[in-house]
Amino acid sequence: MSLTCERVACLWIPSWSLQALLRARPELRAQKVVVSDGLLPSSLLLGATLPLRQLGVRVGQTVAQARNLCAELQVHVLSDANRQAAKDALYDVASAFSPVIECGDGFVLLGVGDLAKLFPDEETLGKALLVQAESVRLHGRVAIASYKETAKLIAKARADVTVIRRGDEKLYLRALPLSVLPLSASQALLLSRFGLRTLGDLMALPRTKLPTRLGKEGLRLHRLASGEDDSPIQPTTPPVEVCESLDLDEPEQNLEPLLFLLRGLVDRMMARLRAMSLACGDFVVELLEKPHGIRRVEVKVATPTREVATLTELLRLSLQAHPPETEVRGLLVRTMAQRPRPLQLGLFDGEQILPERLMTLIGRLQALCGDGKVGQAVAADSHLPGLCDVVPLNPPTKRDDDTGPPLSPSPRLALHMLRPPRAATVRVNGSRLLHLHSDGLSGPVLRSGGPYRIRGSVGNEGLRDYYDVELPGGEALRLFFDRDEGNWFLDARYD
Amino acid sequence: MFSHLARIERPERTQQIDVVSDEDPLAQRQAAIAQLRRACRSDFGRAADPPLPTGCEVIDQALHGGLPRGQMVEVVGKVGRLSLALTVLAQATQRRELAVMIDGADAFDPRSAEALGIDLRRLLWVRVKTGNDALRAADMVLSAGGISMLVLYLVAQGDPQLALRTALWTRLGQRTQRAKASVLICADKPLAQSFAVATLGFHNDGVRWQDAPGGRGQLSERLARIEVMRSRLGAPGDSQPWCLRK
Structure with missing residues (x-):
C-alpha cells in the first residue's frame, strides 16, 4: 500500500550506527569508541565518538587506519537487536505525529500534510519532532518538503529544521554535495571523474543524454537531484512489541549490577512508550545465560504504568525470587504497549493508594510471604465450605459506579477456618456425638447439630457430613465426617 | 475565601x-x-479525623465512637474477634476503600466474608507464617500509605515472644499514626499492650441452639461479653453483652 501526502517530513539521524550504539550504551559517549562493520583491521568505520573525531578519525577509514591515530580505541559492532530497537524507537517517535510512516535505517519519513491544526507552522512541527527524538536519545535533523526524497536529501545535509516550500526544491538542492545521493562506489567515482561535485552540477546536465553515459540509473539520480522524485511513502508495519536489549562486555551473575543495567533498559522502554502516550503492562525479562541458555522472568503489572521506579522494584522482587543460575551475557526486556489507566482524584475523597504503589506493595508482600499468599480471596468453585483461592487483586476505582455485596444489618458469627482440617477422633452413639478428641482439644460434646450432607460437586467424590458441636467452656466448632475416607476432621471454629 | x-x-x-x-x-x-x-x-480549623464506626453499636460505645484513626486497637479473648474484624472490613470496603487483612492463622473464609458484606475486590488478603512476618507485612502496608483499615489477625500464634518485641510495636504505632490508618489487632492475649490506644476483652457467654427440620439442631447464636480492659479514649464502662447470630 502506498499513500500520497501533500507534505512529507524526514527525520534523519546522522551517524546512525553510532547513535544506535550510544542509545544502548550511553556510558560510551565520552570514551574513544568506533562502530565498524566488523572486527577485522580492514573493516570500515561507520561512526566514531567525539574524542576520536578530534584526533582525526573519520567514517570510511578502516579500523587499522583509526588505530594508527589512536591505539587505545574500542571497536564495537552494532548488534542486530540494538539496531532494531533504535529503528523501532524512531518509528515510535514518528507515530506520535502521524499514522503514515516509512521507517528505514537512520531515517523516518512521515506524512504531515494535515497537521496544520495542531502546529502553527511547519518549523514548530519540525522542532517538536526533534524534541520527541531527543526523548528516546536520538539526535536528528528534520526537513519538510513536498517530496519524500527531497526531504531526505536535505535532511541529510542540513542541520536542525529546514522547511522547503513547494517550487523551492531546486534552490536548496543545488548546493548540496553529491555524497547525499544514494550512489554506489562506481557511480561516485564516475561522477567525480566527470568533474561533478554538487547536485547543481548534476542538475545542469541534459537529461536526454544521461542514459548513454550512466544508464537508467542516471535518469533516476537526475530526477532525485532535481527534486522531481514524487514516489509515495511506503508505510512500514509498526513494531508488535516494545523491546530493548543489551549485550554485556563481561558476563555477570550478581543481581545488583544486573538490576542496574536492567533499569537502563526499562528507562529506554518507558521513553518509547511515553513518546506513544502509552504505558507498560506485564513485561518479560530474558537473561541470556552462558553458554546458550535463556532464562525468562515474567513480571506481572496489575495496572499499566509509566513509572520506572515501580517497574524496577517489581523486577527486583521477581529476580530475587528467580535469580540467574549462571553468568549472564545479555539482557532483553520486552512488553506490549498498553493504554494507561486513567485515575480521577477527588478533593473530598479520602486518601487512596496509587495503583503503582499498590503494585509495589503486593510485590514486596509476595516476596515476604511467598507466591499465592497475597491477593484477593475468592471462594473455590465447590459446594464444600471453606475452600478458597487467591487471585491477583485489581480493585475498582473509588468512582466506579459498582456496589459490592449488601452489608449485613448486624454483626454475624464468623468462621475461623482451620487449614488444613485437623484429624479428629469422635465417639458416636447412633447419631449422637459423645466425645471429641483432636490436636490440643479434647472433651465431651455438650450439644451437636447435624448432620448436613454436602457433596463437593456433582459426579465427583467429596461427600461429607457436617456437624456443629459445643464443648465445655463454650467452644463452638464445626467438624465433618468424610464418607469417602471414613475419617473425622475438625474444619472450623465459630469465632 | x-x-x-x-x-x-x-x-x-x-x-x-x-x-x-x-x-x-x-x-x-x-x-x-x-x-x-x-x-x-x-x-x-477542622478537628482531628472522626473515628471509623465499626458497625457494632456495643463496640462503638466501648471505643467512644469507633476505631480511632492513626491508632491501634486490640481485641483479645476467645470469641468474637474474627466476627468483629470482618464487620469492620465490611464497613471499610462498603465505603469503597481498600482494606488489608494480614492473616496469621490462614483463617479467612471468603464465603463468611461475603455474607457479612465484604467487597472482596477491595480487600487485600495477606497470609503470613509467623507473627514476626505479620508485623513486617503490617509495616510495609502502612508505609505504602493510602490504606484506611488494617486488620492484624494474630490468633493462635505460637510465638510467645511476640508481645516482647517492643521495638517492632513502637515502629508499628508510629507508622499507624503517620498513615492515619485504623489498625485492629486480634489476638488470644494482649500483644501491643500500651502501644494500642485501647484493649477490649471478649469473653465467652455461651451458645444458643435452635431446632432445625428433622430434629437435627442448629447452632444459632454465640454470646459474648465485652470488657474494656484498658483505654486512653475515655472512661471504661461496664462490660456489655454482645450477641452474634450465625
Missing part, C-alpha cells in the same frame, strides 16, 4: 510538603490535593 489556594503558591508557609518524583504527574497531583486538604484544614 480562596486564601487556601494562595497558600498553595507559597509552600514555605505550609508545615509539610510532599516529596514526589518529577516523572510521575499523578503523584504530583495527589501531593497537590493532599497539600490543599492540609491548607483547608488549617484555614477552616
Whole structure:
C-alpha cells in the first residue's frame, strides 16, 4: 500500500550506527569508541565518538587506519537487536505525529500534510519532532518538503529544521554535495571523474543524454537531484512489541549490577512508550545465560504504568525470587504497549493508594510471604465450605459506579477456618456425638447439630457430613465426617 | 475565601510538603490535593479525623465512637474477634476503600466474608507464617500509605515472644499514626499492650441452639461479653453483652 501526502517530513539521524550504539550504551559517549562493520583491521568505520573525531578519525577509514591515530580505541559492532530497537524507537517517535510512516535505517519519513491544526507552522512541527527524538536519545535533523526524497536529501545535509516550500526544491538542492545521493562506489567515482561535485552540477546536465553515459540509473539520480522524485511513502508495519536489549562486555551473575543495567533498559522502554502516550503492562525479562541458555522472568503489572521506579522494584522482587543460575551475557526486556489507566482524584475523597504503589506493595508482600499468599480471596468453585483461592487483586476505582455485596444489618458469627482440617477422633452413639478428641482439644460434646450432607460437586467424590458441636467452656466448632475416607476432621471454629 | 489556594503558591508557609518524583504527574497531583486538604484544614480549623464506626453499636460505645484513626486497637479473648474484624472490613470496603487483612492463622473464609458484606475486590488478603512476618507485612502496608483499615489477625500464634518485641510495636504505632490508618489487632492475649490506644476483652457467654427440620439442631447464636480492659479514649464502662447470630 502506498499513500500520497501533500507534505512529507524526514527525520534523519546522522551517524546512525553510532547513535544506535550510544542509545544502548550511553556510558560510551565520552570514551574513544568506533562502530565498524566488523572486527577485522580492514573493516570500515561507520561512526566514531567525539574524542576520536578530534584526533582525526573519520567514517570510511578502516579500523587499522583509526588505530594508527589512536591505539587505545574500542571497536564495537552494532548488534542486530540494538539496531532494531533504535529503528523501532524512531518509528515510535514518528507515530506520535502521524499514522503514515516509512521507517528505514537512520531515517523516518512521515506524512504531515494535515497537521496544520495542531502546529502553527511547519518549523514548530519540525522542532517538536526533534524534541520527541531527543526523548528516546536520538539526535536528528528534520526537513519538510513536498517530496519524500527531497526531504531526505536535505535532511541529510542540513542541520536542525529546514522547511522547503513547494517550487523551492531546486534552490536548496543545488548546493548540496553529491555524497547525499544514494550512489554506489562506481557511480561516485564516475561522477567525480566527470568533474561533478554538487547536485547543481548534476542538475545542469541534459537529461536526454544521461542514459548513454550512466544508464537508467542516471535518469533516476537526475530526477532525485532535481527534486522531481514524487514516489509515495511506503508505510512500514509498526513494531508488535516494545523491546530493548543489551549485550554485556563481561558476563555477570550478581543481581545488583544486573538490576542496574536492567533499569537502563526499562528507562529506554518507558521513553518509547511515553513518546506513544502509552504505558507498560506485564513485561518479560530474558537473561541470556552462558553458554546458550535463556532464562525468562515474567513480571506481572496489575495496572499499566509509566513509572520506572515501580517497574524496577517489581523486577527486583521477581529476580530475587528467580535469580540467574549462571553468568549472564545479555539482557532483553520486552512488553506490549498498553493504554494507561486513567485515575480521577477527588478533593473530598479520602486518601487512596496509587495503583503503582499498590503494585509495589503486593510485590514486596509476595516476596515476604511467598507466591499465592497475597491477593484477593475468592471462594473455590465447590459446594464444600471453606475452600478458597487467591487471585491477583485489581480493585475498582473509588468512582466506579459498582456496589459490592449488601452489608449485613448486624454483626454475624464468623468462621475461623482451620487449614488444613485437623484429624479428629469422635465417639458416636447412633447419631449422637459423645466425645471429641483432636490436636490440643479434647472433651465431651455438650450439644451437636447435624448432620448436613454436602457433596463437593456433582459426579465427583467429596461427600461429607457436617456437624456443629459445643464443648465445655463454650467452644463452638464445626467438624465433618468424610464418607469417602471414613475419617473425622475438625474444619472450623465459630469465632 | 480562596486564601487556601494562595497558600498553595507559597509552600514555605505550609508545615509539610510532599516529596514526589518529577516523572510521575499523578503523584504530583495527589501531593497537590493532599497539600490543599492540609491548607483547608488549617484555614477552616477542622478537628482531628472522626473515628471509623465499626458497625457494632456495643463496640462503638466501648471505643467512644469507633476505631480511632492513626491508632491501634486490640481485641483479645476467645470469641468474637474474627466476627468483629470482618464487620469492620465490611464497613471499610462498603465505603469503597481498600482494606488489608494480614492473616496469621490462614483463617479467612471468603464465603463468611461475603455474607457479612465484604467487597472482596477491595480487600487485600495477606497470609503470613509467623507473627514476626505479620508485623513486617503490617509495616510495609502502612508505609505504602493510602490504606484506611488494617486488620492484624494474630490468633493462635505460637510465638510467645511476640508481645516482647517492643521495638517492632513502637515502629508499628508510629507508622499507624503517620498513615492515619485504623489498625485492629486480634489476638488470644494482649500483644501491643500500651502501644494500642485501647484493649477490649471478649469473653465467652455461651451458645444458643435452635431446632432445625428433622430434629437435627442448629447452632444459632454465640454470646459474648465485652470488657474494656484498658483505654486512653475515655472512661471504661461496664462490660456489655454482645450477641452474634450465625
